[in-house]
Amino acid sequence: MSCPAIRISGVAKRFGAVRALDGIDLDIAQGEFFGLLGPNGAGKTTLISSMSGLARADAGSIEVMGHDVQSNYRAARRLLGVVPQELVFDPFFSVRETLRIQSGYFGIRKNDDWIDEILHNLDLTSKADANMRMLSGGMKRRVLVAQALVHKPPVIVLDEPTAGVDVELRQTLWRFIRRLNAEGHTVVLTTHYLEEAEALCGRIAMLKQGRIVALDTTANLLRRFSAHTLHLRLAPGDELPVSLAVRAQRNEDRWSLPFEHYADIEPVLAVLREGGCTLEDMEIDKLDLEDVFVKVMQA
Amino acid sequence: MTSFWTLFQKEVLRFWKVGFQTVAAPVLTAMLYLLIFSHVLESHVRVHDVPYTAFLVPGLVMMSVLQNAFANSSSSLIQSKVTGSIVFVLLPPISYRAFGAAYVLAAVMRGVVVGLGVLAATSLFAPSLQFAAPLWIVLFALMGGAMLGTLGVIAGIWADKFDQLAAFQNFLIMPLTFLSGVFYSIHSLPPFWQMVSHFNPVFYMIDGFRFGFFGVSDVSPWRSLVVSAGCLAALAAFTLALLKRGYKLRN
Numbered sequence: 001m002s003c004p005a006i007r008i009s010g011v012a013k014r015f016g017a018v019r020a021l022d023g024i025d026l027d028i029a030q031g032e033f034f035g036l037l038g039p040n041g042a043g044k045t046t047l048i049s050s051m052s053g054l055a056r057a058d059a060g061s062i063e064v065m066g067h068d069v070q071s072n073y074r075a076a077r078r079l080l081g082v083v084p085q086e087l088v089f090d091p092f093f094s095v096r097e098t099l100r101i102q103s104g105y106f107g108i109r110k111n112d113d114w115i116d117e118i119l120h121n122l123d124l125t126s127k128a129d130a131n132m133r134m135l136s137g138g139m140k141r142r143v144l145v146a147q148a149l150v151h152k153p154p155v156i157v158l159d160e161p162t163a164g165v166d167v168e169l170r171q172t173l174w175r176f177i178r179r180l181n182a183e184g185h186t187v188v189l190t191t192h193y194l195e196e197a198e199a200l201c202g203r204i205a206m207l208k209q210g211r212i213v214a215l216d217t218t219a220n221l222l223r224r225f226s227a228h229t230l231h232l233r234l235a236p237g238d239e240l241p242v243s244l245a246v247r248a249q250r251n252e253d254r255w256s257l258p259f260e261h262y263a264d265i266e267p268v269l270a271v272l273r274e275g276g277c278t279l280e281d282m283e284i285d286k287l288d289l290e291d292v293f294v295k296v297m298q299a
Numbered sequence: 300m301t302s303f304w305t306l307f308q309k310e311v312l313r314f315w316k317v318g319f320q321t322v323a324a325p326v327l328t329a330m331l332y333l334l335i336f337s338h339v340l341e342s343h344v345r346v347h348d349v350p351y352t353a354f355l356v357p358g359l360v361m362m363s364v365l366q367n368a369f370a371n372s373s374s375s376l377i378q379s380k381v382t383g384s385i386v387f388v389l390l391p392p393i394s395y396r397a398f399g400a401a402y403v404l405a406a407v408m409r410g411v412v413v414g415l416g417v418l419a420a421t422s423l424f425a426p427s428l429q430f431a432a433p434l435w436i437v438l439f440a441l442m443g444g445a446m447l448g449t450l451g452v453i454a455g456i457w458a459d460k461f462d463q464l465a466a467f468q469n470f471l472i473m474p475l476t477f478l479s480g481v482f483y484s485i486h487s488l489p490p491f492w493q494m495v496s497h498f499n500p501v502f503y504m505i506d507g508f509r510f511g512f513f514g515v516s517d518v519s520p521w522r523s524l525v526v527s528a529g530c531l532a533a534l535a536a537f538t539l540a541l542l543k544r545g546y547k548l549r550n
Contacts, residue, residue, distance in 0.1 A: 073392070088386060107301045107392070
């Protein structure tokens with residue numbers, strides 16, 4: 001059995017009196033597209049920093065593809081590509097120089113073929129010889145992603161990569177990252193755009209005050225919170241049958257009924273038909289990850 | 300090894316791309332020192348039986364090597380710390396030894412480039428300049444650059460803000476270099492200040508360097524070599540300890 005892409009065991013980190021991470025245990029399997037969600041200050045970036053060697057955990061251990069990030073840090077870092085949250089750049093160099101230098105840091109001398117491919121996939125080819133200072137914020141963000149990928153890392157960590165960037169970049173970025181994930185790269189994503197996490201991530205961990213408060217597949221997390229709501233509006237004068245009314249909420253002329261599976265809708269309609277009710281309008285309200293996130297954080 | 304060379308090349312490119320500021324400006328400054336001091340003192344002062352202008356040249360060259368070596372490593376580190384681009388060198392698998400060595404070697408490179416520029420420019424005004432023992436010149440130039448480059452790494456790691464680095468530079472590096480015998484022989488000082496000068500490691504760098512030009516010095520070049528090498532070894536060990544711990548870098 002292959003080792004997990006990332007294994008986090010009992011990791012704790014304090015900043016003064018603040019417990020940024022409070023005993024995190026988490027395994028992320030190879031090939032997963034994993035979401036790390038949480039409000040600001042939940043500990044997501046601290047956890048990523050501890051994984052990547054930008055910070056040192058006070059307790060516990062982290063392994064990347066079986067290599068401890070402290071005792072075997074060079075092997076661990078070689079396997080990890082991190083896109084930092086902050087929009088940072090080196091103003092002395094062009095995009096291509098930046099990527100060549102970053103390749104060299106990872107021990108790769110001649111990397112122009114792969115650099116060209118990254119530039120193409122991130123729509124950066126026309127900016128290859130532009131100085132970093134001359135790029136827009138979105139373009140700089142693309143270069144940050146490119147820098148994290150120069151060494152073809154099997155594990156890619158994206159710390160809020162789409163914060164404040166336009167739709168075009170998001171689509172370009174996700175197309176490329178999905179392709180890399182399909183090719184076997186493990187992807188760990190933190191984002192505040194929960195629709196992105198819902199669409200992309202197969203499994204999600206939610207962090208709150210340095211602890212994991214929910215960890216499951218995205219589908220299970222959505223299912224866990226009693227799923228959907230059926231909204232009904234009946235013809236004037238019609239009353240909802242008692243068997244339905246006991247579990248429904250009324251808002252003026254609209255009735256709302258919670259249900260779990262789409263198969264539960266037909267029995268409701270059958271009861272309405274038997275009761276002689278005329279349906280004027282029907283709407284299904286699907287619970288999304290944002291609702292789940294809010295419920296988990298309020299719990 | 301590739302990561303070390305890449306970091307070294309990047310650090311060299313960094314100062315070379317702004318060479319007007321990092322190389323030409325210090326050469327001009329040293330020229331001005333030479334022109335002013337030699338104009339005032341040339342006809343009045345001889346040191347170790349050497350005309351003052353010629354005596355001054357090695358001091359100015361070494362001062363430029365030292366100050367620019369310090370400026371290179373310290374400014375690169377503080378700049379990348381403040382802007383956040385330090386992550387680009389912290390995320391890759393660069394060992395702490397390679398990290399320190401690349402910054403120091405690039406600092407030596409800038410110090411030597413500026414030093415050669417100052418030597419080329421100032422030697423035009425000092426026809427009596429000699430090169431009595433060139434190996435000592437090379438040895439002390441490299442060692443001086445490495446020592447101040449290492450000190451620059453320490454300052455760059457320690458400082459969180461540009462003004463802290465400026466304080467380090469103005470209140471430690473400048474007095475150490477200016478009061479080290481660049482402009483005078485310590486034999487011209489009162490006994491107390493002569494004794495104080497012997498506690499300044501930069502004095503030994505400049506004195507040994509000057510020995511390479513004229514074959515005369517305030518103290519034996521071997522003594523200067525031992526003191527300089529000892530200081531360099533101690534600073535290098537301290538720097539490696541900081542880098543290994545990730546002090547102010549990995550937190």
